[in-house]
Amino acid sequence: MATNGNTTNNHKFDPNFTAAVIAATGPKASPRIRKVVGSLIQHLHDFLRENEVTVEEWLAGVDLINQAGRISDDKRNEGQLLCDVLGIESLVDEITYKVATDAPDEPTATAILGPFWRKDAPRRNMGDTIVFEIDNGDNTLMSGTVTDFVTGKPIEGAELDVWHTAPNGLYEQQDPNQPDMNLRGRFTTGKDGKYHFYCLRPTSYPIPDDGPSGKLLQLLDRHPMRPAHIHFILSAPGYKPLVTQIFDRRDKYITNDSVFAVKDSLIVDFEPFKGDPKADFKLDYDFRLASYEAAEKDGANGATPMTSSA
């Protein structure tokens, strides 16, 4: 299915057109913009020529994009979701956070942020629950240690920002029946780098498919389901923030995520748990962070603002 770089002049259309469009970029554009937008123009034009895309097909695509913008607001980012369905967020995530593979060990793998994170989730005390007004969930005690991936030492003052869906498959901002900020919380490690809190064993759920992303999935004959997962952002002074998800091994969509975010090292086991009246399952997971120093040394690709040169 891969197309083989049918570039510039190997076609029956105006051989100078794409170069002229790219050459219109002015002298004051930043080097990064010149490179990235120039390459985008080349790839999009090659795509259009290789497939002999018609005006009607292109306008259908424009309509999809305009619909995505119109349906987006503070609580929904449909442009992002369209990209997710095409594997773009997962790929960009891999590109951005890749650390050289010749490192002696590796930090925890990353996964996409997704469109449901909210800033300023409540700070909670270690050992608290993030579950409120839900009585049909599989209560889980999650615990582990946050360490430096190079030294193996525990990290004090690491913040763990966690969020997941309710058993009905909805995040709290999608669901008027949940209290604000339900199933979200931020926990901060002490000297031993350890954390523990109560959450639910999550459930698989469909991405919102009542907009253009759903239309695209339908055209592609694909389902909208995501395997059950819990989202995290780990951050600590001197360390690169880690955006990731962990996935339930026994979920039926584990090999078939609609947004392509699953990685082997992020698949976990929820173990049945006795002796704690507040939990039916136990989950242990350690997070390994990369210090900025280590990341720099290992050639990790730092984020570059779109408007700056690189």
Next chain:
Amino acid sequence: MATNGNTTNNHKFDPNFTAAVIAATGPKASPRIRKVVGSLIQHLHDFLRENEVTVEEWLAGVDLINQAGRISDDKRNEGQLLCDVLGIESLVDEITYKVATDAPDEPTATAILGPFWRKDAPRRNMGDTIVFEIDNGDNTLMSGTVTDFVTGKPIEGAELDVWHTAPNGLYEQQDPNQPDMNLRGRFTTGKDGKYHFYCLRPTSYPIPDDGPSGKLLQLLDRHPMRPAHIHFILSAPGYKPLVTQIFDRRDKYITNDSVFAVKDSLIVDFEPFKGDPKADFKLDYDFRLASYEAAEKDGANGATPMTSSA
């Protein structure tokens, strides 16, 4: 500046990722969707890897797309305008309407529709003006013949749908001071295939640059100007509709159109004109249409709806 098809496995990222995303397409997707979206995924992923696009850069792009949708409505199509700035509409126009070059003659070249066409422009009588409530324009008598490009015979009943901007650079739907449907009209040829009407010698103008397209132009250090032009759609029973524009040779932006629509055969001369109190300039232009029969024979690429197989 052209990138040279750095495809699938020639990079340091997961070599199986893109193939897995493409392979997720289900068995009931139409062959055309499978081909086009598969190729789009391949090109976008190659683009992201080749440029090592970061999450932050990608999110800036998503934001641009969401903004485009939000600013779009019945009178403005910003998703289309973003494409225009990248040369996409002009290229898709070329692809869609290209007729095999071994034809004995060629029909009139096409140009992009642009975002300002309105359906149901008023039907007017031959010889009428399309200019109302404007007294600072260069009045022009435009005339010519609509013919079959193969036989050279005049076409009876051809409809010429024309629209252009006022001297202030605004189309009537952008300008509350112009009457509805100003500078627009539809004329129908008689047996001789001839047409004539009064319009203005048009002026160059900027595309709307208060939205994401303007932001993109700014990042690219480009101007938003279009050379002065008049839009047309020609249609007649049994003939392929012709969407085109003609451009004023003396315009300073004639070699530097912000949406890359100018073609040599569409550049015209407005000649000073004496003896008609209603016109300061005269413009002659003949339109040559392709019948569906001729278009079929010469291998022209018909439009294919996005949801059908091809």
